[in-house]
Amino acid sequence: MKKIDFKSKSGMQRNEKIVSSVLFLFGIISIFTTFGIVFSLFEETVLFFKEVSILDFLTGKEWTPLFEPARFGVLPLVFGTFLIVIFSSIISLPIGLGSAIYLSEYAPKKARKILKPILEILAGVPSIVYGYFALTTITPIIKSIFPDASVYNALSAGIAVGIMTIPMVSSLSEDAMMAVPNSLRQGAYGLGSTKFEVATKIVIPAAFSSIMASFILAISRAIGETMIVAMAAGSTPKMTLNPLESIQTMTGYIVQISLGDVPYGSIGYKTIFAVGTLLFTITFILNIISRTIVRKFRRVY
Amino acid sequence: MEPKIKIRDMNFYYGDNKALKDINMNIYEKKITAFIGPSGCGKSTFLRTLNRMNDFIEDTRVEGKITLDDIDIYSKDIDPVELRRKVGMVFQRPNPFPKTIYENIVYGLRKNGVNDKQILDEVVEDTLKSVALYDEVKDKIHKSALELSGGQQQRLCIARAIAMQPEVILMDEPTSALDPISTMKIEELLLDLKENYTIIIVTHSMQQAARISDETAFFLNGEVIEHGETKVIFSNPRDKRTEDYITGRFG
Numbered sequence: 365m366k367k368i369d370f371k372s373k374s375g376m377q378r379n380e381k382i383v384s385s386v387l388f389l390f391g392i393i394s395i396f397t398t399f400g401i402v403f404s405l406f407e408e409t410v411l412f413f414k415e416v417s418i419l420d421f422l423t424g425k426e427w428t429p430l431f432e433p434a435r436f437g438v439l440p441l442v443f444g445t446f447l448i449v450i451f452s453s454i455i456s457l458p459i460g461l462g463s464a465i466y467l468s469e470y471a472p473k474k475a476r477k478i479l480k481p482i483l484e485i486l487a488g489v490p491s492i493v494y495g496y497f498a499l500t501t502i503t504p505i506i507k508s509i510f511p512d513a514s515v516y517n518a519l520s521a522g523i524a525v526g527i528m529t530i531p532m533v534s535s536l537s538e539d540a541m542m543a544v545p546n547s548l549r550q551g552a553y554g555l556g557s558t559k560f561e562v563a564t565k566i567v568i569p570a571a572f573s574s575i576m577a578s579f580i581l582a583i584s585r586a587i588g589e590t591m592i593v594a595m596a597a598g599s600t601p602k603m604t605l606n607p608l609e610s611i612q613t614m615t616g617y618i619v620q621i622s623l624g625d626v627p628y629g630s631i632g633y634k635t636i637f638a639v640g641t642l643l644f645t646i647t648f649i650l651n652i653i654s655r656t657i658v659r660k661f662r663r664v665y
Numbered sequence: 666m667e668p669k670i671k672i673r674d675m676n677f678y679y680g681d682n683k684a685l686k687d688i689n690m691n692i693y694e695k696k697i698t699a700f701i702g703p704s705g706c707g708k709s710t711f712l713r714t715l716n717r718m719n720d721f722i723e724d725t726r727v728e729g730k731i732t733l734d735d736i737d738i739y740s741k742d743i744d745p746v747e748l749r750r751k752v753g754m755v756f757q758r759p760n761p762f763p764k765t766i767y768e769n770i771v772y773g774l775r776k777n778g779v780n781d782k783q784i785l786d787e788v789v790e791d792t793l794k795s796v797a798l799y800d801e802v803k804d805k806i807h808k809s810a811l812e813l814s815g816g817q818q819q820r821l822c823i824a825r826a827i828a829m830q831p832e833v834i835l836m837d838e839p840t841s842a843l844d845p846i847s848t849m850k851i852e853e854l855l856l857d858l859k860e861n862y863t864i865i866i867v868t869h870s871m872q873q874a875a876r877i878s879d880e881t882a883f884f885l886n887g888e889v890i891e892h893g894e895t896k897v898i899f900s901n902p903r904d905k906r907t908e909d910y911i912t913g914r915f916g
Contacts, residue, residue, distance in 0.1 A: 506676035535797070546759060547760040548762060550754075551762065553749065554716065554755075554756070555749065555754075555826065556748075556749040556776075561776055565772070
């Protein structure tokens, strides 16, 4: 009888070990980078809070770190970011969800084949192009409707950020809706449902968790968006809810200081780390919320 | 007796492929009609023409005439959504919605604007009783329908269809994904339901057709080879092919 050789071929096992440790190294790099970023942020932030109290920072209504008298109330920047989030969400959430519903429930195959790639091109446009688009197209339109709007304003930037995040909402939501099994749609049609009822009463509830996750992702992206707001929203930290005024967001402030000639180690320099930490914390919390929602509402079909 | 559903000179096409050829059939009220035949013979396709579920498949076409209570269901002024409220459907695999048992049953009613809690509660209890599921699930009707076993899910899907008070219930191999005991329960249920509903069932199992149906139609390659009383079809088939199929010589 022929004997089967179960012994390892020379070097096979050793090669496997090498492959596994190289891949482990790649994995660990990104983890270390994250820790590195957090550490460098926090280090300077701690130095900042030795000079300014956290309470003043979080509740102060004036932000004039580079002027005399210097004030370090971050609320105006938070309000600026908030305005951008509101107006971008008004654009991106309904349009994104609407196009996802159309693509997954209504569109004939041919239409989907053409529309999906076009939506994905929107996602590939660099944000600086959206910035130009806001300044040269959206702002003039706004000014023709509201003549006393300022040249740099939150509305224009918010709309541009919204357009930029449409594909994020639509493609993630559409994937989630396409994953809802067809048997559920058939069941609903068999009970005399219209397409709209199937979409709103069966498909969206079944895909709810992923749709919410896509919303939160789009909001996080709007909070973190920098180029568009730096170009189109202005650089006037202001506690206002009027979208036609020039404002400044957290990211917009960080860009302004990073590009300016604020001396290293000065208090002005340290402010960007404090603002950066706040920004990081907000998006981190949103991330946790989105994970919780996904876990809590996940449906098993 | 006047037939509930009449099918006259009906042809059905997937693109250029003629899937059903020259179908003529009468389906009678408050009886169980079974469609038997080998896979791919067109029996499911035919079932789905009766509530226009094939409308969702692109590039399909129906010729001829199908009437329900003498109304042409393919005429222009018929809304297929309304038709499907009258002609309910139960599918091969149980497909309860990812909602509670309660919400599954009242789905259709809520959609039609019924929101009175008392009425809904009553319908849930009545329909669960009529599918013999009430005792098994009465303590968990507000829990997810997905926690039920396959057989219970299928009975829930039947309850969901009945809650719409349809006239006809179409069943596309409703027991093929179930174990023998669940299958038996559903068969008993169908015999009860035919008191009130016209039932049309597609089945792979000739024994099932023989056990429960009043009328049987044998399909082969998109044609109805033979149609008549179940007793006659199984004891004294006229066509050689029917005899070969029911005696297990092919299929």
